[in-house]
Amino acid sequence: MSVLLMRLQSDPLRARLLLLIGLWIIAILAVSLLSPYFLQASTIPYLLQYVPILGLLGLGQTLVILAGGPGIDLSVGSIVSLVGVSIGAIMTTGLGVWPACAIGILLGGVLGLINGVLINVLRIPSLMATLATMFAYGGLALATTEGRPIGNFPETFGWLGQGDTLSIPNSFLFVLIPVALVLHIMLTRTTIGRHIVACGNDDRAAHLSGLNVVRLRIGLYVLSGVLAAIGSVISLSWFLAARPDAGKGMELAAVTIAVLGGTHIFGGTGGIPGTLVAILIITTLQIGLQLANISAAWQLGIIGVLLIASVASFGGWRQIWSAKR
Amino acid sequence: MSIAADTRPTLRLSSPTATRELYLFIAILIVGAGFSFASPYFLTPINLIQTLRAALELAIVSAGMTLVIIMGGIDVSVGGILAVTAIVIGKSYQAGLSSFIVAPIGLTTGTLLGMWNGFLTTKLKVPPIIATLGSMYIFSAIMFIVIGGAWISGLPGTLSPLVNGTVLIIPASALVILVVYTACWVLLRKVPYGRHVYAIGCNETSAKLVGINVGRTKIATYALLGFLAGFAALLYVARLRNVEINIGTTVALEAIAATILGGTSIRGGVGSLLGTLLGVIFIRIIQNGLVLIGVSSLWETVIIGSLLIVVLTADALRNRNSPRV
Numbered sequence: 001m002s003v004l005l006m007r008l009q010s011d012p013l014r015a016r017l018l019l020l021i022g023l024w025i026i027a028i029l030a031v032s033l034l035s036p037y038f039l040q041a042s043t044i045p046y047l048l049q050y051v052p053i054l055g056l057l058g059l060g061q062t063l064v065i066l067a068g069g070p071g072i073d074l075s076v077g078s079i080v081s082l083v084g085v086s087i088g089a090i091m092t093t094g095l096g097v098w099p100a101c102a103i104g105i106l107l108g109g110v111l112g113l114i115n116g117v118l119i120n121v122l123r124i125p126s127l128m129a130t131l132a133t134m135f136a137y138g139g140l141a142l143a144t145t146e147g148r149p150i151g152n153f154p155e156t157f158g159w160l161g162q163g164d165t166l167s168i169p170n171s172f173l174f175v176l177i178p179v180a181l182v183l184h185i186m187l188t189r190t191t192i193g194r195h196i197v198a199c200g201n202d203d204r205a206a207h208l209s210g211l212n213v214v215r216l217r218i219g220l221y222v223l224s225g226v227l228a229a230i231g232s233v234i235s236l237s238w239f240l241a242a243r244p245d246a247g248k249g250m251e252l253a254a255v256t257i258a259v260l261g262g263t264h265i266f267g268g269t270g271g272i273p274g275t276l277v278a279i280l281i282i283t284t285l286q287i288g289l290q291l292a293n294i295s296a297a298w299q300l301g302i303i304g305v306l307l308i309a310s311v312a313s314f315g316g317w318r319q320i321w322s323a324k325r
Numbered sequence: 326m327s328i329a330a331d332t333r334p335t336l337r338l339s340s341p342t343a344t345r346e347l348y349l350f351i352a353i354l355i356v357g358a359g360f361s362f363a364s365p366y367f368l369t370p371i372n373l374i375q376t377l378r379a380a381l382e383l384a385i386v387s388a389g390m391t392l393v394i395i396m397g398g399i400d401v402s403v404g405g406i407l408a409v410t411a412i413v414i415g416k417s418y419q420a421g422l423s424s425f426i427v428a429p430i431g432l433t434t435g436t437l438l439g440m441w442n443g444f445l446t447t448k449l450k451v452p453p454i455i456a457t458l459g460s461m462y463i464f465s466a467i468m469f470i471v472i473g474g475a476w477i478s479g480l481p482g483t484l485s486p487l488v489n490g491t492v493l494i495i496p497a498s499a500l501v502i503l504v505v506y507t508a509c510w511v512l513l514r515k516v517p518y519g520r521h522v523y524a525i526g527c528n529e530t531s532a533k534l535v536g537i538n539v540g541r542t543k544i545a546t547y548a549l550l551g552f553l554a555g556f557a558a559l560l561y562v563a564r565l566r567n568v569e570i571n572i573g574t575t576v577a578l579e580a581i582a583a584t585i586l587g588g589t590s591i592r593g594g595v596g597s598l599l600g601t602l603l604g605v606i607f608i609r610i611i612q613n614g615l616v617l618i619g620v621s622s623l624w625e626t627v628i629i630g631s632l633l634i635v636v637l638t639a640d641a642l643r644n645r646n647s648p649r650v
Contacts, residue, residue: 135629
């Protein structure tokens with residue numbers, strides 16, 4: 001037992017993962033007490049349906065925060081909205097829906113590139129820069145459509161967002177899982193992954209040892225934009241409509257997921273598995289409260305508390321507690 | 326950057342904020358001239374007084390936001406503080422209390438909510454952006470749960486002379502703004518507390534080493550912002566006599582934009598209240614003018630966001646050669 005404890009202390013990431021899985025089990029127990037409908041086999045595909053969009057945003061956010069700086073991307077929700085209405089607009093010109101999606105994903109990359117340049121080349125603090133682009137992108141999505149959603153998506157386009165294979169949603173099976181796997185391998189098994197962690201730990205040292213910190217971080221903001229754009233495509237395919245406020249509030253959920261998943265807010269530690277479990281926790285609470293017919297406002301409150309609690313340092317309390325023992 | 330900080334009490338034209346104030350003033354004149362050329366209604370006394378009244382709450386909140394940002398912090402939850410306080414005020418009025426009791430209740434509520442943010446950032450060591458993001462979630466959850474999607478309406482307007490009245494041809498709202506800004510200016514420039522705020526914004530570690538009680542100063546500053554948001558909520562209720570569900574959604578971002586436009590450095594240590602007031606006027610004039618020339622109000626966010634990006638970029642380019650801290 002004590003050996004296990006010591007091993008956990010030397011590997012904070014694994015300890016965090018165990019803690020998160022424990023939290024998830026508690027969340028499942030809590031919502032099944034609230035609603036008798038939760039603990040049923042039919043809940044699983046329903047729950048997984050909600051995971052991919054937020055999941056992609058959370059993964060992008062994890063990498064941006066992990067690379068340090070301190071980095072954060074508050075514009076992802078607005079990118080979801082803006083890319084969505086752009087794809088809708090491109091489609092009305094007569095182009096097929098899949099080419100339109102490809103252009104949309106490219107647009108997501110460009111929007112991410114703007115963030116990356118503002119933050120890393122012009123050295124505007126990431127928080128301020130992405131707050132401004134959140135305004136600009138989100139406002140652009142609303143203003144160009146005058147707040148009206150764009151419909152007219154073909155039924156066949158629903159395959160990605162509505163269809164399922166072996167009763168698992170396609171968007172989860174064919175998008176989120178591969179993306180998470182690729183990112184996890186990139187982070188743990190390749191030099192790029194090491195470089196990201198190195199930048200997050202000490203960007204000065206990383207720069208002095210020859211890493212191109214600026215290029216790496218810009219790349220991650222582009223990745224975050226691309227992942228948000230893919231999330232937008234899934235959302236379009238799910239609802240077969242582009243709402244100009246589709247991504248509203250998602251940036252906060254994405255940041256919550258990343259830091260709850262164990263990514264240090266100033267970078268340097270963190271990983272994909274933690275983020276994935278964090279998404280499951282948030283989605284479980286969301287679906288459970290929905291099934292129990294509890295106001296969506298409680299979700300907001302719980303996410304807020306989780307966000308603060310996962311960053312808060314209870315060091316002072318821990319000292320008092322251990323002194324008492 | 327902090328090396329360039331001018332913390333001397335006298336305002337000299339060579340100080341970094343004074344040149345910004347001058348530019349902003351010229352920009353307001355140019356934009357105002359443009360709008361009065363485009364619309365005959367712009368330069369009428371009624372329209373200008375109306376714009377001033379619409380700027381009242383933002384101006385009050387922005388004064389507190391300036392202090393917080395000079396201190397190197399940020400608060401994105403002020404909209405939530407304003408909303409929760411307005412609801413407390415509305416409920417107290419509905420319970421039959423008179424304005425003499427409701428006003429102190431409102432101000433106390435705002436101050437306590439501000440102190441909560443200060444507590445999170447100092448005692449739990451949560452970075453201000455994360456702490457206030459989480460608080461914003463929690464505050465809006467409280468708001469939705471309490472008022473449940475309905476307006477609180479039919480409230481008494483006993484305090485409305487503060488907004489709508491005139492004292493010897495001077496609009497009362499102008500006097501309220503004057504009093505608030507003078508009080509904050511005295512706090513910032515004439516008493517030791519203001520020195521401490523600048524010092525913490527320049528370099529928190531040094532401030533601590535010199536013997537400044539950093540924690541207490543921070544909590545006091547967040548509490549001051551909360552107090553001002555509570556005051557703004559009182560005026561909001563007096564002006565509109567109801568509490569809408571979308572109250573306060575844009576206040577935080579507009580206040581941050583006004584502060585940054587006014588020359589306060591997002592990295593802390595530099596900033597002035599006069600600049601912020603000019604920033605508020607600039608934002609409100611643009612909003613008012615756009616409505617008068619028939620541009621959809623949905624474009625406001627795009628314009629504020631883009632303006633913020635332009636100003637941040639200009640600041641970044643100007644400071645490129647100054648040493649990084």
